Amino acid sequence: MKLSFTLNGALVRVDADPDQRAVDLLRELNALDVKEGCGTGECGACSILVDGVHKLSCLLLVAQLSGRELTTAAGLGSQAAPHPLQRAFAEHGAVQCGFCTPGMTIAASALLAQNPDPTRDEVRRGLSGNLCRCTGYVKIVDAVCAAARELGDAPSCEVPDGEAPGEEGQP
Ligand code: FES
Numbered sequence: 008m009k010l011s012f013t014l015n016g017a018l019v020r021v022d023a024d025p026d027q028r029a030v031d032l033l034r035e036l037n038a039l040d041v042k043e044g045c046g047t048g049e050c051g052a053c054s055i056l057v058d059g060v061h062k063l064s065c066l067l068l069v070a071q072l073s074g075r076e077l078t079t080a081a082g083l084g085s086q087a088a089p090h091p092l093q094r095a096f097a098e099h100g101a102v103q104c105g106f107c108t109p110g111m112t113i114a115a116s117a118l119l120a121q122n123p124d125p126t127r128d129e130v131r132r133g134l135s136g137n138l139c140r141c142t143g144y145v146k147i148v149d150a151v152c153a154a155a156r157e158l159g160d161a162p163s164c165e166v167p168d169g170e171a172p173g174e175e176g177q178p
């Protein structure tokens with residue numbers, strides 16, 4: 008099947024098996040920031056935006072990409088010009104091994120696009136489909152709240168009084 012789509016702003020034309028999984032095609036196209044963890048829709052590592060909507064690329068087929076606008080974490084920002092979320096993850100220690108980070112930042116960007124002033128609970132719920140095996144989530148929520156405050160007002164995302172680091176477990 009011949010198809011075209013945009014990937015991080017660049018037009019891509021490919022001849023691919025329509026039944027191939029999107030995560031595999033994207034990685035073949037060198038979008039190596041799209042990770043495969045579980046391959047079954049459980050971990051969120053393969054998260055991408057499709058026309059601005061958060062999707063799991065391990066559950067998408069190539070045929071579903073035709074004519075779409077795809078964004079991976081590399082399309083949010085670069086090392087030289089990071090997205091506020093990417094900078095906040097680095098500054099708040101929300102990255103350890105980094106495997107979940109591209110998917111987390113994609114999910115967080117979709118969350119903030121829908122809800123620019125989330126509470127910490129809303130951030131936890133918004134990221135509940137993205138698993139991290141390293142950080143314990145407190146720093147990830149801190150980072151998303153910091154980015155929300157940078158991008159807008161987001162007063163709801165302050166650390167609540169009396170909440171000590173470590174009180175937030177898996178979202
Ligand atoms: S690899 Fe897609 S959700 Fe885990």
Ligand code: FES
Nearest residue numbers: 103104139140141
């Ligand atoms: S930083 Fe290692 S899995 Fe999240």
